[in-house]
Amino acid sequence: MRILCPYCGERDAHEFSIRGEAPMTRPVVIGVPMAEAVAALHDRRNPPGRTREFWYHGAGCRSWLLVDRDLRTHEVFGATLASGAF
Amino acid sequence: MSDGWTRPAPAFPAFPPRPGLAVEEIVGRSIVTVVARAGQEAALRAVVETALGVLLPEGPRRVAGQEIAFIGIGPGKWLAIGLPVAALAPLADVAAIVDQSGAYGVLSLTGAGARRLLGRAVAIDLDDAAFGAGSVATTIIEHVGVTLVRTAATPPAYELYVVRSYARSLAHWLHETMG
Numbered sequence: 001m002r003i004l005c006p007y008c009g010e011r012d013a014h015e016f017s018i019r020g021e022a023p024m025t026r027p028v029v030i031g032v033p034m035a036e037a038v039a040a041l042h043d044r045r046n047p048p049g050r051t052r053e054f055w056y057h058g059a060g061c062r063s064w065l066l067v068d069r070d071l072r073t074h075e076v077f078g079a080t081l082a083s084g085a086f
Numbered sequence: 087m088s089d090g091w092t093r094p095a096p097a098f099p100a101f102p103p104r105p106g107l108a109v110e111e112i113v114g115r116s117i118v119t120v121v122a123r124a125g126q127e128a129a130l131r132a133v134v135e136t137a138l139g140v141l142l143p144e145g146p147r148r149v150a151g152q153e154i155a156f157i158g159i160g161p162g163k164w165l166a167i168g169l170p171v172a173a174l175a176p177l178a179d180v181a182a183i184v185d186q187s188g189a190y191g192v193l194s195l196t197g198a199g200a201r202r203l204l205g206r207a208v209a210i211d212l213d214d215a216a217f218g219a220g221s222v223a224t225t226i227i228e229h230v231g232v233t234l235v236r237t238a239a240t241p242p243a244y245e246l247y248v249v250r251s252y253a254r255s256l257a258h259w260l261h262e263t264m265g
Binding site: 007008009011012014015059060061062063081083 | 146
């Protein structure tokens with residue numbers, strides 16, 4: 001899989017690390033039943049198909065990216081800098 | 087040192103010359119990271135142009151002035167090469183300026199064999215059309231992070247910036263790959 005970094009250009013996926021589905025929201029873990037807190041911390045949707053995710057280009061420009069890709073085919077549709085996106 | 091800074095010791099062992107390929111360490115070069123403060127990138131660009139006569143590159147490119155070159159290493163981040171950190175004081179209001187001269191080892195790779203050698207190292211397109219003079223790529227060689235700069239088109243010339251503590255690992259790879 002190759003990701004088109006908006007700063008560096010097209011790079012191999014092993015230069016990046018994945019953080020997860022975007023946007024991340026701060027989990028509510030206080031004042032809720034334990035099962036809900038555990039779910040908020042650990043359960044991820046992992047939806048099949050096209051998804052926006054956070055990736056970190058640690059071996060390149062060290063930017064956080066928003067990557068638009070298909071989790072079934074690994075096709076990457078594009079990526080933008082995450083800074084200023086929210 | 088008369089200009090007030092201590093030049094770092096060599097980081098690499100010597101590389102024997104090969105046909106069409108010269109690998110030499112560049113010692114004693116001043117390297118400074120310049121990182122724009124939040125929202126100050128346009129202001130930094132203006133100060134650099136006024137004070138140093140250089141137009142900061144927008145992307146991963148190397149732009150050289152009379153005494154200083156800037157290498158784009160990320161959004162709002164550059165390596166400033168050639169002038170000691172004190173000479174960059176006019177930028178300090180709009181950017182974080184940190185001397186990295188002792189933090190990097192720098193190699194120059196020159197000759198027709200340089201691209202072939204690098205082609206075995208990095209997963210980026212090194213063709214002249216994609217990586218001509220002035221191109222910069224921060225990437226990985228054998229798990230070691232490097233910044234690769236194409237300094238000249240003919241004969242092909244590159245510079246390789248590596249964090250000093252990884253210099254010997256990179257040298258090992260080079261010795262093995264140069265044959």
